Amino acid sequence: MARTAEQVLNLFGTEPCTSRLGAAQREALWLDMLGFIPAYTAFLTLGAVALRRSGLALALAAFTIFVLAGALDEIEGLVMFRILAEMPGTPELFTGLFWTVRPKFALLGLGEIVLAAMLWRGPLLAKVAAGPMLAGGLASLWFLFTAPYAPTMMKAHSYAWMALLIVAAVGSFQPLMVTREAPRQ
Numbered sequence: 141m142a143r144t145a146e147q148v149l150n151l152f153g154t155e156p157c158t159s160r161l162g163a164a165q166r167e168a169l170w171l172d173m174l175g176f177i178p179a180y181t182a183f184l185t186l187g188a189v190a191l192r193r194s195g196l197a198l199a200l201a202a203f204t205i206f207v208l209a210g211a212l213d214e215i216e217g218l219v220m221f222r223i224l225a226e227m228p229g230t231p232e233l234f235t236g237l238f239w240t241v242r243p244k245f246a247l248l249g250l251g252e253i254v255l256a257a258m259l260w261r262g263p264l265l266a267k268v269a270a271g272p273m274l275a276g277g278l279a280s281l282w283f284l285f286t287a288p289y290a291p292t293m294m295k296a297h298s299y300a301w302m303a304l305l306i307v308a309a310v311g312s313f314q315p316l317m318v319t320r321e322a323p324r325q
Contacts, residue, residue: 143238144234145228145229145234146228149227152228162224165220165224166221169217169221172217177210177213181206181209181210181213183301183304183305184202184206184304185206185210187202187255187307188200188206188251189203190319191258191259191262194258194261194262194319195258195261198254198257201254202254205250205251205254206248208247209247209251212240212247213244215240216237216240216241219237245280245288245293246284248277249277249284250281252274252276252280253277253281255277255304256270256271256273256277256300257274259303259307260274262318262320263316263317263318265307265310265317265318266319269303269304269318272300272302273304275300276300279293279296280296280300283296
């Protein structure tokens with residue numbers, strides 16, 4: 141949220157708040173780096189793998205895009221740890237933060253668009269899911285470039301991911317409803 145050292149100082153305040161908020165932020169970063177980032181990266185990359193029958197090249201592209209986005213998210217966490225250690229941070233650290241956050245969100249939006257293309261190649265239910273997936277990817281990119289701090293950018297990602305979650309749930313019981321052919325037994 142904070143984009144400058146001054147904003148970090150305003151956000152963390154003075155003692156005893158500074159040390160308590162810093163400790164809470166470090167705990168949240170560990171949860172993010174060890175839990176959330178690996179979980180969403182696995183979800184999205186495995187979604188690409190599951191849809192590979194709709195196009196291996198697209199699946200490899202989506203897989204790579206999501207792995208890179210996850211790696212950038214992990215690097216973002218490391219930069220944030222450095223900012224916390226060198227409170228309130230340096231301009232170089234905030235530049236590093238910018239160059240991890242923006243490309244990460246751009247890659248997530250691009251990956252969602254690739255997944256939408258893969259879904260569109262599938263049966264009817266997959267085509268239906270391609271709509272919110274594509275809309276989420278496009279909207280997230282639009283907001284990233286026009287209003288990057290608007291919560292709508294994150295909402296767009298969540299709509300795309302919900303479409304993939306529904307496809308995964310249906311596909312776990314009825315693969316032919318969401319993929320071109322049944323997986324080998």
